[in-house]
Amino acid sequence: QKEVEQNSGPLSVPEGAIASLNCTYSDRVSQSFFWYRQYSGKSPELIMSIYSNGDKEDGRFTAQLNKASQYVSLLIRDSQPSDSATYLCAVNMARTGRRALTFGSGTRLQVQP
Amino acid sequence: NAGVMQNPRHLVRRRGQEARLRCSPVKGHSHVYWYRQLPEEGLKFMVYLQKENIIDESGMPKERFSAEFPKEGPSILRIQQVVRGDSAAYFCASSPEGAGETQYFGPGTRLLVL
Numbered sequence: 001q002k003e004v005e006q007n008s009g010p011l012s013v014p015e016g017a018i019a020s021l022n023c024t025y026s027d028r029v030s031q032s033f034f035w036y037r038q039y040s041g042k043s044p045e046l047i048m049s050i051y052s053n054g055d056k057e058d059g060r061f062t063a064q065l066n067k068a069s070q071y072v073s074l075l076i077r078d079s080q081p082s083d084s085a086t087y088l089c090a091v092n093m094a095r096t097g098r099r100a101l102t103f104g105s106g107t108r109l110q111v112q113p
Numbered sequence: 114n115a116g117v118m119q120n121p122r123h124l125v126r127r128r129g130q131e132a133r134l135r136c137s138p139v140k141g142h143s144h145v146y147w148y149r150q151l152p153e154e155g156l157k158f159m160v161y162l163q164k165e166n167i168i169d170e171s172g173m174p175k176e177r178f179s180a181e182f183p184k185e186g187p188s189i190l191r192i193q194q195v196v197r198g199d200s201a202a203y204f205c206a207s208s209p210e211g212a213g214e215t216q217y218f219g220p221g222t223r224l225l226v227l
Contacts, residue, residue, distance in 0.1 A: 099161055099169075101216060
């Protein structure tokens with residue numbers, strides 16, 4: 001079992017729709033969760049961090065965390081073609097006692113005009 | 114307000130040569146991380162450093178790879194005797210003291226080994 005799992009996609013949604021990206025993680029005591037966006041050939045760009053159960057909203061983005069289910073998701077409302085990218089879920093694995101992030105392999109999102 | 118800077122952005126080496134990758138963190142950030150991204154794969158942690166100290170190198174290959182973050186100057190990731198399998202994008206990230214684990218990434222160095 002991978003430590004951080006994501007569906008590789010591609011996830012295809014029409015422009016204006018809600019895109020839902022999901023991530024599960026193996027370490028039950030992980031405390032810090034991040035979503036990064038990566039355009040092809042570019043570096044990861046931080047979208048959002050979340051630390052507590054529930055929802056966290058920032059503009060068109062909402063992160064959802066459920067620690068009991070070891071599940072974190074990212075919703076993108078009113079999807080735009082410019083949102084087409086790979087979305088990386090990252091987790092700080094508390095059990096390792098280190099600050100490094102463990103990344104999923106990413107979900108490729110395609111927003112169709 | 115400069116972000117994380119990395120150079121060179123692209124590096125071509127022949128097998129057996131040395132590669133030196135540099136990273137200057139965001140001003141005021143004291144934590145530096147190196148990650149490697151192989152083609153069509155996710156990012157893999159390599160090493161975590163603070164000024165003059167290697168805190169965690171559990172993700173770094175035992176041979177040929179080394180890293181440093183001196184008191185003055187950028188962090189350096191050095192790969193000796195490069196092989197084709199070292200071809201990848203190498204990203205540096207930094208975070209400030211006491212701000213949890215939020216990390217900000219540089220533009221990366223794309224290493225190609227011929």
